[in-house]
Amino acid sequence: MRYGATPAIMDISIDVHTDFVTSLIGPSGCGKSTFLRTLNRMNDTIPIAHTTGEIKLDGQDIYAADMDVVQLRARVGMVFQKPNPFPKSIYENVAYGPRIHGLASSRAQLDAVVEQSLRRAGLWDEVKDRLSDSGTALSGGQQQRLCIARAIAVDPEVILMDEPCSALDPIATAKIEELIHELKGRYAIVIVTHNMQQAARVSQRTAFFHLGTMVEYGSTSDIFTNPRKERTKDYITGRYG
Numbered sequence: 001m002r003y004g005a006t007p008a009i010m011d012i013s014i015d016v017h018t019d020f021v022t023s024l025i026g027p028s029g030c031g032k033s034t035f036l037r038t039l040n041r042m043n044d045t046i047p048i049a050h051t052t053g054e055i056k057l058d059g060q061d062i063y064a065a066d067m068d069v070v071q072l073r074a075r076v077g078m079v080f081q082k083p084n085p086f087p088k089s090i091y092e093n094v095a096y097g098p099r100i101h102g103l104a105s106s107r108a109q110l111d112a113v114v115e116q117s118l119r120r121a122g123l124w125d126e127v128k129d130r131l132s133d134s135g136t137a138l139s140g141g142q143q144q145r146l147c148i149a150r151a152i153a154v155d156p157e158v159i160l161m162d163e164p165c166s167a168l169d170p171i172a173t174a175k176i177e178e179l180i181h182e183l184k185g186r187y188a189i190v191i192v193t194h195n196m197q198q199a200a201r202v203s204q205r206t207a208f209f210h211l212g213t214m215v216e217y218g219s220t221s222d223i224f225t226n227p228r229k230e231r232t233k234d235y236i237t238g239r240y241g
Contacts, residue, residue, distance in 0.1 A: 001034060001035075001038055001043065001049065001050065001051045001052070001053075002049075002050050003046070003048050003049055003050075004048040004050075007212060008031055008034045008049075008212055009031040009034050009035050009038075009209075009212045009213070010212055010213060011213055011214075012035060012213070012214045013214075014207055014214065014217055016039075016158065016188050016190055017188060017205070018157075018185065018186075018187065018188045019184075019185055019204075020184070020188075020203070020204040020205045021180060021181075021184050021189045021190075021191060021202055021203040021204055021205070022188075022189070022190045022191070022203060022204075022205040022206070022207065023190075023191050023192075023193055023198075023199035023202065023203035023205070023206045023207070023220065024036065024190065024191070024192045024193070024206075024207050024209060025193060025194075025196060025199050025206060025207070025208055025209070025235075026208055026209035026210050026215075026235065027210065027235070027240065028194070030209040030210050030211060030212065031209050031211075031212045031213075032192045032209050033162050033163075033192055035209070035214075036160050036162055036190060036192050037162075038051055038055060039055060039062075039076055039158065039160055039190065040062075040072060040073050040076035040077075040078055040158075040160060041062060041063070041069055041072060041073070042078065044069065051063060057072070057075065057076065057157065057158070058157070062076075074097065074101055074154040074156060075156050075157050075158065076156060076157065076158040076159075076160060077151030077152065077154065077156040077158070077159045077160065078151065078159075078160045078161075078162070079144070079147050079148055079151055079159065079160070079161045079162070079164050080147070080162050080164075081162050081163040081164070081166050081167060082167050083140055083143035083144040083146070083147055083167065084147060085135030085136055085138070085143050085146050085147060085150070086135060086150075087134065087135075087136055088134070088135060089131060089132045089133060089134060089135065090118075090127050090130065090131050090132070090133055090134075090135050090138070090146060091114055091131040091132060092135075093135040093146055093149075093150050094113070094114045094117050094118060094146070094149050094150050094153045095110050095113070095114050095153070096150065096153075097150060097151075097153050097154040098110060098113045098114075098153050098154060101154055103154060103155070113153055114131070114153070115128075117149040117150070117152050117153040118146075118149045120149065120152055120182075120183065120186075121145045121146070121148045121149035121152065121179060122145055122175065122178070122179050122182070123142060123145045123146060123149055126142060127142070127146075139172070140167060140168055140169070140172060141168050141169070141171070141172025141173075141175055141176065142172075144164055144165075144167075144168060144172070144176060145175065145176065145179065148164075148176075148179065148183075152183070152187070156187060157187065157188060158187060158188045158189075158190070159183065159187045159188070159189050159190075160190050160191075161180075161189065161190070161191040161192065162192045163192050163193055163194065164176055164191065165177070165193075165195070165198065166194070173198075177198065177201055177202050180202045181202065184204075191203065196224070196236065199220065199224075200220060200224050203220045204219065204220055205217070205218070205219060205220060206218070206219075206220040206223040206224070208223060208227075208229075208231075208232045208235060210231055210235070215229050215231050215232055216228055216229045216231075216232045223236070224236060
């Protein structure tokens, strides 16, 4: 993938499994977030971005001409670095996706989807009595869990998380990490993180990126305790980053 004539990421081949959380680590500017954004074609919104190669979801190339990008982004949800709830009620934040995708045929069905999504995001007990309050009135950690509830309300297959805890305090971060652990197995989860301890805590597979290439990919325990490549070892031990 390149921006104009400038290569951003190249020669990357990776499998993302439902059974594992996959973390992407590496120094700033190495291509982690750019790669993450190729997985649901978010880079399409950048006029100079150009992608080559294949990314397959259930065997179908997501960059094929007949791919419905709106449906793709329902199947591959995304949670951003900074919580970004809609300026709507907590209920409407979660109900928005199911409503526009026609996933609920009645108000009762929509109520059930909202409750289930908020429960899965570990937020229901905190907000069930104030669903009409604005989502932007929640704390930062609650807003991020609301964004996760919004992503899972359309029943995606994959959830992408771009440094979801970088704007949060340690307590809120711990809740998000616990939530990632609970969602594992239900969705394929890919998380970009600068925090190597976080990658070690939440993921079972880790890919190390450097200068636009994927240097090494394998089980998280192997990457952190027995990396095969010298560049990986140097990054893990803090020689650069």
